[in-house]
Amino acid sequence: MTWQSFFDVSTMEHRHLLFAYATVLVIQGGYCAWIAWNWVHTKGSRR
Amino acid sequence: MNYLGHVLDHLRKDLRLEWRSRDSINGMLFFSLLVVVVFGLAFDPAGYPTTTRQIAGGILWVALLFASITALNQSWARELRNQVLEAQRMAPSPASALFLGKAIANMLFVLVVEAVLAPIFIVFFNLHALGNIWLLALILPLGTWALVVNGTFFAALGLRARNRELLLPLLLLPISLPALLAMVQATTGVLTADLDPIQINTWIKQLAGYDIIFTTICILLFETILNAE
Amino acid sequence: MEQRTPSLRNVAWLGFGIAVAVLVVGFRQAIFLTPADAAQGNVGRIFYYHVPSATMGLVFPYINFLAALAYLYWRRRNPLRALAADALALASAEVTVVFVSIGLITGMLWGRVAWGIWWAWDARLTTYLLLWLLYVSYLLLRRFSSTGESHTLSAVLSIFAAVDVPIVYMSIRWWRTQHPAPVFGGAPGSGMDKSMLPAFFWNLAGWAIWGIFILMFRFALERRRQIAEQEAALQAIEASLEIPQ
Numbered sequence: 001m002t003w004q005s006f007f008d009v010s011t012m013e014h015r016h017l018l019f020a021y022a023t024v025l026v027i028q029g030g031y032c033a034w035i036a037w038n039w040v041h042t043k044g045s046r047r
Numbered sequence: 048m049n050y051l052g053h054v055l056d057h058l059r060k061d062l063r064l065e066w067r068s069r070d071s072i073n074g075m076l077f078f079s080l081l082v083v084v085v086f087g088l089a090f091d092p093a094g095y096p097t098t099t100r101q102i103a104g105g106i107l108w109v110a111l112l113f114a115s116i117t118a119l120n121q122s123w124a125r126e127l128r129n130q131v132l133e134a135q136r137m138a139p140s141p142a143s144a145l146f147l148g149k150a151i152a153n154m155l156f157v158l159v160v161e162a163v164l165a166p167i168f169i170v171f172f173n174l175h176a177l178g179n180i181w182l183l184a185l186i187l188p189l190g191t192w193a194l195v196v197n198g199t200f201f202a203a204l205g206l207r208a209r210n211r212e213l214l215l216p217l218l219l220l221p222i223s224l225p226a227l228l229a230m231v232q233a234t235t236g237v238l239t240a241d242l243d244p245i246q247i248n249t250w251i252k253q254l255a256g257y258d259i260i261f262t263t264i265c266i267l268l269f270e271t272i273l274n275a276e
Numbered sequence: 277m278e279q280r281t282p283s284l285r286n287v288a289w290l291g292f293g294i295a296v297a298v299l300v301v302g303f304r305q306a307i308f309l310t311p312a313d314a315a316q317g318n319v320g321r322i323f324y325y326h327v328p329s330a331t332m333g334l335v336f337p338y339i340n341f342l343a344a345l346a347y348l349y350w351r352r353r354n355p356l357r358a359l360a361a362d363a364l365a366l367a368s369a370e371v372t373v374v375f376v377s378i379g380l381i382t383g384m385l386w387g388r389v390a391w392g393i394w395w396a397w398d399a400r401l402t403t404y405l406l407l408w409l410l411y412v413s414y415l416l417l418r419r420f421s422s423t424g425e426s427h428t429l430s431a432v433l434s435i436f437a438a439v440d441v442p443i444v445y446m447s448i449r450w451w452r453t454q455h456p457a458p459v460f461g462g463a464p465g466s467g468m469d470k471s472m473l474p475a476f477f478w479n480l481a482g483w484a485i486w487g488i489f490i491l492m493f494r495f496a497l498e499r500r501r502q503i504a505e506q507e508a509a510l511q512a513i514e515a516s517l518e519i520p521q
């Protein structure tokens with residue numbers, strides 16, 4: 001496969017492949033970003 | 048006083064309270080009647096007797112499940128008034144006796160609803176069971192106990208939570224899935240006679256096994272959640 | 277604590293870097309290097325993300341169960357340690373939901389193409405859906421229950437979940453051997469060709485390392501929150517003691 005054929009959305013197979021990978025990245029990345037955001041917004045230990 | 052005495056005391060208390068107001072049972076009855084009517088409108092029971100027999104088992108258990116959920120929430124709500132729950136926690140009787148008494152009381156209420164619901168089902172869906180109908184006398188109590196024992200436990204779990212009414216079905220449905228599968232399959236098997244007796248017996252045994260396992264777990268863990276703070 | 281933090285932070289960044297690096301290699305292997313599957317074509321590449329995520333989704337519930345047991349054991353004996361166990365239980369429950377959601381969604385997307393159906397009620401899929409429902413209900417219980425008791429109640433729910441999942445799997449599997457579901461061809465991933473192995477192992481390793489990293493990150497966040505809460509409570513108590521009588 002090439003980058004071009006990866007982003008080709010003409011057939012259902014390609015679309016679903018792309019959606020699947022995109023979903024994984026979005027969910028994992030989003031969760032990690034949420035944790036990081038909360039980390040920054042929680043007060044650190046005084047000690 | 049021994050354990051059984053405590054259980055019977057709690058049972059008598061709940062039965063007496065319910066008898067005086069009767070709001071749980073009335074609520075359950077009307078809810079179940081509503082479900083029967085709505086499903087009767089959704090498809091034509093008289094025109095498609097085979098389909099009716101195939102799905103009647105599922106409809107029965109759905110109606111009972113939702114009806115008991117409405118009653119289960121109420122059954123613990125009466126312990127919240129007048130700080131009765133604190134008194135229960137301080138009482139020397141074991142906490143699991145309270146749980147068992149209440150579970151048995153809820154079981155009796157749902158059985159009463161079933162006894163009323165069964166003729167209504169038969170009438171409105173023109174049901175006549177093709178299999179051995181006496182098996183239903185075994186399946187219905189076992190299935191009901193599976194729903195009631197977990198339901199009583201999870202209703203107590205969510206007692207001091209906000210959104211208590213939402214929490215009970217949310218917790219109860221995933222946990223009850225194997226029991227639901229067994230009771231619906233067994234009931235449908237009896238009604239349609241599609242399953243041979245060995246399979247129905249296996250479903251009944253699975254249901255009984257589920258009952259035993261989860262009753263034990265609930266009794267063991269009830270003290271933990273009652274004193275969760 | 278001050279001396280430990282920089283080295284812990286370095287380990288964390290190292291873990292993050294390694295996970296991302298392995299995943300990038302895995303992505304390259306899966307998309308560009310491995311030849312397309314003979315039967316399924318390019319959509320079979322979903323396998324390299326679906327199976328590792330689904331597998332990791334089965335590992336974290338055990339961590340949650342063990343942490344819940346640890347919490348109940350230490351609850352009266354050593355409350356501070358119990359609190360740490362509870363933080364681990366919450367972190368592993370959230371990470372479970374993340375991985376199982378990914379497993380479900382990618383599986384459905386793949387199934388629609390490979391089998392023509394979005395879903396089937398067989399033992400594996402139903403148990404997986406149930407796992408998702410149970411841990412979502414765990415998280416909702418934590419959110420909805422009143423603060424003092426949410427730790428204990430959710431620990432008890434973990435025990436119920438741990439007992440329930442095997443029962444569900446066995447009962448539905450027995451049911452399906454009695455009444456076979458419509459047959460839809462060999463299970464995806466049945467029979468892995470040697471050319472698929474590098475991509476599979478890189479992605480499995482990558483998601484495993486990522487899973488552990490994100491679990492530790494979430495655990496650290498929860499501990500940070502717990503400690504911040506304790507310090508705020510301590511400050512409030514000290515402030516109340518300073519009020520002139």
